[in-house]
Amino acid sequence: MLRSFSRLGGISASRICFQQPTVARISIASFHMGSRPNAVSASTSTATSPSTPLPPPMAASIPKPDTPLPPTTANATSAQGTDAEPVTGASSGQLGAEEDKNTQDDAESAASAFAEFTPVSPEQARSLTQNPILSQLVNTIMKDGKKARAQRFVADALLEIRSRTQSDPYHVILDALELASPILKLTAIKKGSKVLQVPTPMTERQRRRKAIVWILEASDKRKGEKLFKDRLASEFLAVVNGNSGALVKKNQLHKMALANRANASLKY
Amino acid sequence: MAHRFLASTPLLRTSLSLTARARAAVPAQYANYVTASAVVMAGGKAKKAAPKIKAQSNSFRKKKGADDDKGESGSGGATRLNEKYYKPSVPVKVEEFLPSTATKEHVGQVLGFPSTVVPALAQTAYPTLLSEQFELIKPAALVVRDSTVSFLEKVDKAMKTPSAQSRIVLTGEAGSGKSALLLQTVSHCLSAGWIVIYVPKATTWMNSSFAYNKVANTTSFVQPLLASNLVGQIQNVNKSILDKITTSETATVGRHEVEKGTKLSALLEVGVKDQFAAQDVMELFMKEIGAQKDIPTLVAVDEVNSLFRPTQYLSQDGKELDPEHLKLSKLFLNYISGKSTFKHGAIVAATSDTLLANKSEVLEVTLGVKEVSPYKRLSQTILPWTQGLTSVEVPNYTREEAKGVFDYYKKANIFFDAASEPLFLNKFITSNGNPRKFFTACAKGI
Numbered sequence: 233m234l235r236s237f238s239r240l241g242g243i244s245a246s247r248i249c250f251q252q253p254t255v256a257r258i259s260i261a262s263f264h265m266g267s268r269p270n271a272v273s274a275s276t277s278t279a280t281s282p283s284t285p286l287p288p289p290m291a292a293s294i295p296k297p298d299t300p301l302p303p304t305t306a307n308a309t310s311a312q313g314t315d316a317e318p319v320t321g322a323s324s325g326q327l328g329a330e331e332d333k334n335t336q337d338d339a340e341s342a343a344s345a346f347a348e349f350t351p352v353s354p355e356q357a358r359s360l361t362q363n364p365i366l367s368q369l370v371n372t373i374m375k376d377g378k379k380a381r382a383q384r385f386v387a388d389a390l391l392e393i394r395s396r397t398q399s400d401p402y403h404v405i406l407d408a409l410e411l412a413s414p415i416l417k418l419t420a421i422k423k424g425s426k427v428l429q430v431p432t433p434m435t436e437r438q439r440r441r442k443a444i445v446w447i448l449e450a451s452d453k454r455k456g457e458k459l460f461k462d463r464l465a466s467e468f469l470a471v472v473n474g475n476s477g478a479l480v481k482k483n484q485l486h487k488m489a490l491a492n493r494a495n496a497s498l499k500y
Numbered sequence: 501m502a503h504r505f506l507a508s509t510p511l512l513r514t515s516l517s518l519t520a521r522a523r524a525a526v527p528a529q530y531a532n533y534v535t536a537s538a539v540v541m542a543g544g545k546a547k548k549a550a551p552k553i554k555a556q557s558n559s560f561r562k563k564k565g566a567d568d569d570k571g572e573s574g575s576g577g578a579t580r581l582n583e584k585y586y587k588p589s590v591p592v593k594v595e596e597f598l599p600s601t602a603t604k605e606h607v608g609q610v611l612g613f614p615s616t617v618v619p620a621l622a623q624t625a626y627p628t629l630l631s632e633q634f635e636l637i638k639p640a641a642l643v644v645r646d647s648t649v650s651f652l653e654k655v656d657k658a659m660k661t662p663s664a665q666s667r668i669v670l671t672g673e674a675g676s677g678k679s680a681l682l683l684q685t686v687s688h689c690l691s692a693g694w695i696v697i698y699v700p701k702a703t704t705w706m707n708s709s710f711a712y713n714k715v716a717n718t719t720s721f722v723q724p725l726l727a728s729n730l731v732g733q734i735q736n737v738n739k740s741i742l743d744k745i746t747t748s749e750t751a752t753v754g755r756h757e758v759e760k761g762t763k764l765s766a767l768l769e770v771g772v773k774d775q776f777a778a779q780d781v782m783e784l785f786m787k788e789i790g791a792q793k794d795i796p797t798l799v800a801v802d803e804v805n806s807l808f809r810p811t812q813y814l815s816q817d818g819k820e821l822d823p824e825h826l827k828l829s830k831l832f833l834n835y836i837s838g839k840s841t842f843k844h845g846a847i848v849a850a851t852s853d854t855l856l857a858n859k860s861e862v863l864e865v866t867l868g869v870k871e872v873s874p875y876k877r878l879s880q881t882i883l884p885w886t887q888g889l890t891s892v893e894v895p896n897y898t899r900e901e902a903k904g905v906f907d908y909y910k911k912a913n914i915f916f917d918a919a920s921e922p923l924f925l926n927k928f929i930t931s932n933g934n935p936r937k938f939f940t941a942c943a944k945g946i
Contacts, residue, residue: 355923358916360945380946387944395636398587400916407585472582 358402360386365406365440372444388461393468408471412478413443416489421500431489431496443478450477591638592912597684598691602644602652608904612641617690620737624700627679627802628854633939637912642680643905647894651681652688654892655846659694659796664841664888667849669804671869672894674853675936679802681894682850689798694845695738695789699730702803703858705829706811712826714816721813722827727778730828731771734785739765741795747788753780764788779827786831790842797845799835804849807833808860808882822881837885849889867891896933905935909942 356362360370360383374382393401417438418429434442451460451467470476595601597611613621618640626634634640658666670678679700686698704710710726735742742765750760754777756770764785771781789797801807807829810820823829834840836847851863862878864870866886872878897905903924910919917923931937940946 353922355917355920355926358945383946384944387946390945391636391943394913397585398589398913399585402916404585469585472585473580474582475580 365409366402368437368440369405369444372441373448385461385464388459389464389468392461392465396465396469404472405468408447408468409440409443412446412471412476412482413439414482414485415439416485417442418485418488418492421498423498423500428495428498429488429492430498430500431492443482446478446481447471447476453477589638592641592908594639594641594908597642597644597687599652599688602649602684602688604646604649606644607646607649608643608900610641610643610904610908612639613687614691617687620690620696621683621687621698623733623736624698626683627700627852629675629936630679630683636943637909637914641908642684643901643908644684645677645681645901646898647677647892648681648684651892652685655685655688655798655848656692658846659692660844662841662843663790663797663799663835663845663847664838666846667836667838667889668847669863669867669889669891670848670850670894671867671891673896673934675934676894676896677935678850678894679852680935682800682802682848685848686798686800689796690737693741693795695741695795695797697734697797697799698737699801699832700803702801703806703852703855705826706806706809706813706823708812712813715827719815720825720827720830721821722779724775724778727782727828728771728775731768731778731781731785735765735768735772742768745789745792745795747784748791751784753777753784758784782828783831786835786840790840790845793843795844797842799832799845799847801832801836801847801849803852803854803858804836805851805860805863806858807836808863808886809858810879824881824885833885836889838888862886863889897928897935897938898933899928902928902933902938905938906942909939914943915945 358366360366366386370379370382370386373385390401390405393404397404415434416431417434419432420427421430422428447467448464450470451463454463454466457463457466467476467478471478594610594612596614598614601611621640625631626640654668655666670681672678686696689696699705705723705726710723712721712723714721743763745764746761747758747764747767748760751758753767753770754774756774756777758767758770767781767785767788771778771785789795807823810822811826811829813821813826815821815825823833835842836849851860852858860882861870861872862882863886865872865878866883867889868891906924906927907919909915927938927941931941
């Protein structure tokens with residue numbers, strides 16, 4: 233148990249994928265890297281070997297280019313109930329079928345724990361409106377319903393990242409969000425008169441939102457950069473380079489979770 | 501078990517009695533497991549046990565401390581860049597935009613400014629929004645369009661005619677490529693060996709960003725520093741050509757005497773060193789190059805609409821000055837309106853929609869770009885300066901031109917999606933072929 237918890241320190245390679253939105257009770261055993269609560273029997277092999285991480289979803293079974301278009305996000309959610317594996321495979325296969333090197337990277341990133349829903353067509357892979365990750369980023373930045381302004385910010389920040397690194401800014405953002413996202417949150421429950429912090433899992437979207445909020449907060453503290461898009465771009469790059477306030481917050485949360493791991497078995 | 505709690509808390513150093521310490525240190529839920537002997541042992545062996553336990557707890561703490569240090573120093577101290585993402589910038593390979601390559605066969609190709617022209621263009625700034633694109637993609641390059649080819653043919657015909665016959669204003673909607681076409685004309689004429697006077701931002705002449713002095717006994721004003729800067733730019737751009745032309749007679753410029761037969765580059769040097777002589781130098785210079793027939797002259801003015809509306813300078817009465825009251829602007833307006841002429845040359849100007857406040861209604865109405873009620877009174881002081889100008893409209897991209905630009909953007913890694921036909925159609929249709937909107941659609945996806 234201690235060994236598996238020490239892995240929380242280097243969590244970026246994690247493949248935990250909780251499929252239910254909220255899980256009221258989780259056992260300590262569920263913190264093993266390989267197993268997921270209420271998983272269908274397909275994953276029994278991984279449950280018995282707690283130290284091995286989940287295999288990359290559908291990596292070996294990316295379909296050939298001749299397959300029809302992958303299902304839309306609506307179909308993907310319904311398919312999830314029946315299939316234990318994430319449904320990124322079919323969609324990522326569509327992307328992976330491209331000859332272009334960048335879209336092969338897209339397949340790899342689509343196979344990451346984050347891209348559980350991928351857009352329908354390859355040319356919309358980086359669309360601010362169709363891509364679920366970028367649209368979540370836009371929505372989190374949006375205030376008072378000013379979506380166009382938020383889209384402008386994100387687009388300008390992406391261009392700024394590209395001009396500083398000469399590489400694909402979309403992958404930088406994916407990597408930064410993955411690095412900055414925690415895997416648990418602490419829920420306060422009252423046991424008698426005491427308030428206990430109980431580590432509880434989060435959905436992908438919740439994790440990503442936490443990462444985005446921390447990155448935005450850290451970017452606000454940046455001094456010397458006047459424009460929001462410059463600050464945001466600098467913060468994403470700082471996360472990817474390993475020195476951001478968002479990473480500090482994530483590590484603090486993980487440490488608190490480790491300290492309170494005994495509470496995880498409590499029933500409430 | 502109890503000693504663990506004792507040692508790990510700061511109670512060890514307090515002046516509480518042993519029993520009080522034990523009671524305080526042991527959490528209530530574990531009280532069942534504490535035995536009297538354990539507490540006594542803890543009290544006696546606390547100091548002995550402390551180093552060991554301290555070491556254990558310190559090792560945990562040290563790890564924590566190390567992590568904290570990394571976080572703190574990382575956020576404020578030296579940065580290590582993630583090698584996966586930071587790559588060196590590779591300039592895109594493009595052919596040169598020369599008079600030989602600006603032909604119909606090359607329509608749709610993106611050609612870069614020749615190496616001989618780039619230092620000349622670097623003397624003056626690029627137009628604002630174009631310079632942002634050139635910052636992003638190096639080297640600076642523009643696409644050869646149908647309108648480029650036809651316009652350059654026109655300019656070549658004007659090589660042997662007086663400039664009063666070729667006074668052209670480029671018009672079109674915002675972002676349609678007027679400044680870009682003007683830049684291509686400047687590059688073409690520099691390669692062809694013309695004398696080129698290029699003004700990328702005429703707005704800066706009118707928005708009171710340069711000091712101005714009144715000339716005694718006249719209603720005119722002089723901008724010494726602006727004139728000196730302009731003279732310096734012209735000298736740096738046309739250095740080698742100006743050595744071939746000499747003044748035709750002695751003249752006085754400011755406090756200086758200029759002898760007959762002085763090279764024009766030496767004349768301009770006078771204006772660079774003495775800003776108060778620069779205006780006279782400029783006027784003499786224009787007269788001299790206009791009088792000779794060997795080398796044609798191109799005057800290229802961008803944002804020309806600011807020359808046809810009141811300036812932001814004020815007269816002594818507090819009224820806004822017209823451009824004709826500023827001597828440098830009046831000099832250029834004389835050539836633009838045809839009152840003065842070069843024996844061989846052309847005047848090409850481009851309007852700019854960048855700042856709405858700088859729009860000139862008079863110019864737009866005279867060129868036929870805009871229709872206004874006949875009852876509306878147009879400025880009678882500015883209207884005479886706009887007579888006789890020809891308007892050339894710059895259209896949006898054709899599909900072929902847009903495809904060439906799209907492939908160029910892909911090569912330059914402006915966007916990272918696969919360069920497919922559906923993507924191209926998406927960008928082309930949503931931007932309606934407007935060059936600026938097409939660039940925004942490709943680069944930003946909005």
